[in-house]
Amino acid sequence: MINKQAKNIDLYKCHRSKWDNCVQKQHILSPSELEKMNKYKIEDDKKRFCTGRIITRTVASRYLKTDSNKIEILFNEHGKPYIKNSKAFFFNISHSGDWVVVGFSDYEIGVDIQMIDTGKKLNIDNIAKYAFHPDEIKYINDSEEEKHTRFYTIWSLKEAFVKAKGVGFYNNLEKLSILPVIKDNNTLIDGLSLSYKKIDEQHVLAIAFAKNMPLKVSEHEFQDLL
Template sequence: MRCDVWWARPAAASPRLLALLDEAERERYGNYRREVDKLRFLTGRTLIRAVAAQWLGTAPEEVALDASCYDCGRPHGKPRVVAQGAPQVSISHSGQWVALAVVAEVPVGVDVEEIRAAEVADLARISFSTAERTAFARLTEPEQRAAFFTYWARKEAVVKATGRGMSVAMSKFTLTAHDQPPAVLASETPEVDPARVRMADLAPGEGYRASVAVFADEPPEVVERQADDLIGSLG
């Protein structure tokens, strides 16, 4: 099994890219207040359609997405490609990166995080398990900032793979330490089965942390790819 992770920078809002959005997506795009948030959203949706079009042998304009929330039905959930034989996808963006994970059949989640100013100790208290908090407390304050975003990207990837996002409490499952290969060691929530979670850290570059998770019997071959040219060909 192969999992492709595509990396793109936020693209300019050209008429061609904007035309790829459906009605619900255009509304979401318009509701973002910051320009960078608009462009990351636009780039993410464009990237899904471009990669899915290659997978399905069709045009990006023909790729339909459904982002209905599993809970309320509103269009702010995990996007899904609506087509026979479509891949499973997960999207994430932070800072100057947009990441898209694509795999056949099995659930997938991806997350990228820019290392930034944040009250990481407070966030760790509410999002880490008891074992993770104990390990985190042993680190110096400078070490904690980088370690926190490693933990967070890994945990976000896992909860995204569930399809339920942040409704799955991050504190209910325990990961390996930030300086060890990623894996789920224990779980108190039924959505996360340690025996089925396969993880890999990604390489977005200095100042970022990123991870991908799939729910499968075997670990996937993870291939990271650059998507700027793919996006540019549509603009």
């Protein structure tokens, strides 16, 4: 499906300035998606959800050569969405801050974007205590200036890892050190190739991919497809 010579992941991004273009296409969502979308109280959350599903349906319909409203999205027992009757086609959605991203691949994939929030709203030390390896805690505390960026980079890598596994919850996350990826971007950890990058000053993106091969990501702006 995806041209493996050139790349193994197609990544579609949509900035908040274009979410309204996606919301206009909400008629292609399923009744249950529309119901879920309308339950969100915060307008941005509604738009992020809608945009993720519009990207998924639009891109999947092109790969699978079918109408976007005919794509059937099912969920595994931990809530990870997948496309019915499509064994060789995987995707994963993430949204945070100003971005919605969806990664597509021939192999299981996890994608996570995090807004680097430097405010005091989230107690990063408390989160690190339960989910981070002692080496990771030392790494984030080694730089006061970089502390938040380091924290969110590790967090997004761990979320992408868990999302690729499709488990929703990973036992002993604090025993898993993701630091080898920080040192050498594009590293294999527990069967997953992991990589990260900052997509702008405030957002970090991580991808985990169930294949031992370097990630070759082809990035697209979703609005170019509309």
